[in-house]
Amino acid sequence: MLHITMIGCGAIGVGVLELLEKDPQLCVDYVIASEGSEALVRQRLASFKQPPQVLTALPADARPDLLVECAGHRAIEEHVLPALERGIACLIVSVGALSEVGLVERLEAAAERGHTRIELLPGAIGGIDALSAAKVGGLDSVNYTGRKPARAWKNTPGEQACDLDSITEATVIFQGSAREAARLYPKNANVAATLSLAGIGLDRTQVTLIADPHSDENVHHFEARGAFGGFELSLRGKPLLANPKTSALTVYSVVRALGNHAHAISI
Ligand SMILES: NC(=O)C1=CN([C@@H]2O[C@H](COP(=O)(O)OP(=O)(O)OC[C@H]3O[C@@H](n4cnc5c(N)ncnc54)[C@H](O)[C@@H]3O)[C@@H](O)[C@H]2O)C=CC1
Ligand SMILES: O=C([O-])CC(=O)C(=O)O
Known part of the structure; x- marks a missing residue:
């Protein structure tokens, strides 16, 4: 045990x-x-x-x-x-x-x-194994977009970028490097930081954050290009009831990682 x-x-x-x-x-x-x-x-x-x-x-x-x-x-x-x-x-x-x-x-x-x-831990995102393997051959670009329900951006600088209670369409609240995203949106920038550490670093990973009044999901999308070719991944995560900033997949990611340490076969 x-x-x-x-x-x-x-x-x-x-x-x-x-x-x-x-x-x-x-x-x-x-x-x-x-x-x-x-x-x-x-x-x-x-x-x-x-x-x-x-x-x-x-x-x-x-x-x-x-x-x-x-x-x-x-x-x-x-x-x-x-x-x-x-x-x-x-x-x-x-x-x-x-x-x-x-x-x-x-x-x-x-x-x-x-x-x-x-x-x-990969937490709310997938494809980290492929991204960090691609890094071995050399990566040219990684672009990440995080789209969340408007309420998930409460108590963040997103409140200054738009009126989260009254926007009627998806609104870009941040565009810049992953380093800046992590500084301004620490509770929402774990995915951007994870992609950066697995890929081409905080300064070269480009991040767009979107408040979407019509969405009930935390959507994480990224595209990577490099010597290996290219891939893109779109993950539509259900938020946890207890915290809309956090996707349920994060819980499963922790459970998977702990299980991999305990069980005879890890995957
Ligand atoms: N890697 C990823 O994809 C993701 C990472 N996260 C990160 O996971 C963390 C936890 O997320 P949630 O459980 O949703 O947050 P939460 O706010 O629901 O729970 C955090 C708990 O940790 C406690 N806590 C805070 N600082 C502490 C400290 N220094 N020592 C002991 N306890 C402390 C708080 O009192 C609270 O009970 C956040 O930092 C969040 O940024 C969240 C979602 C995805
Ligand atoms: O979706 C999530 O659980 C959290 C998230 O966006 C992040 O921290 O980057």
């Missing part, structure tokens, strides 16, 4: 825990919540048969097989870097955080010192 610690227990975390209840090879022993939210998280987990222990930091003597981050950018600094130093392998879902200058290098250095590894 694989012993897991989960950082964050919001829309993704709860969805993952629900699915993991069915897998006897995976056990989440600890959930690390942010300071002051422990009671709320325990309440969220009240209906679970064997709820994990809710803490605000990993105990000094805990040695989980894996730590999975489902929390947000701050949690990378707070929990992932120290865990790597302690030799704990980490899976990261808030990949957009890695657009902060120097963070990739710090994660690499911490993992090397701890003799362990970091895995960046």
Whole structure:
């Protein structure tokens, strides 16, 4: 059995825990919540048969097989870097955080010192295997468009780009590099950052973000060209009820990755 610690227990975390209840090879022993939210998280987990222990930091003597981050950018600094130093392998879902200058290098250095590894999860997007394989032969361009329901852009700079409550047609709210997208839209730019890290980097990956009042889906579309040829992928993700910014596929991506660590065959 694989012993897991989960950082964050919001829309993704709860969805993952629900699915993991069915897998006897995976056990989440600890959930690390942010300071002051422990009671709320325990309440969220009240209906679970064997709820994990809710803490605000990993105990000094805990040695989980894996730590999975489902929390947000701050949690990378707070929990992932120290865990790597302690030799704990980490899976990261808030990949957009890695657009902060120097963070990739710090994660690499911490993992090397701890003799362990970091895995960046594909989350809401697919085709990362093909894109990073294509990179080996050389990529010329990667263009990404993220289209979400207007409400998914609430509390983002999208509110300054248009009136999200009254637009009647799909409206471009951002065009630029993936680096700029990740800076301005940290909670919505994980896909752009993931594509960049697998492909041609944050400065050369071109991003368009669209608020669509007629859509109920988070649509991720990208086109890649290079020595391998070309491919494009369109993924129409259903948002999670608990958080419309997040696609349900992200939950399944975490469950798949954890299963791949525990099961005899990984795919
Ligand atoms: N790679 C991808 O494709 C995707 C990545 N994400 C990222 O996943 C993260 C979580 O998403 P959701 O579950 O939808 O968000 P959410 O807001 O529903 O839940 C996040 C939970 O983490 C907790 N949290 C925040 N900072 C923390 C910290 N430092 N330590 C412990 N707990 C902390 C919050 O209190 C909250 O309960 C977000 O950062 C989001 O950007 C989301 C969707 C797709
Ligand atoms: O669709 C999602 O779940 C999240 C998303 O767009 C992103 O963070 O890039």
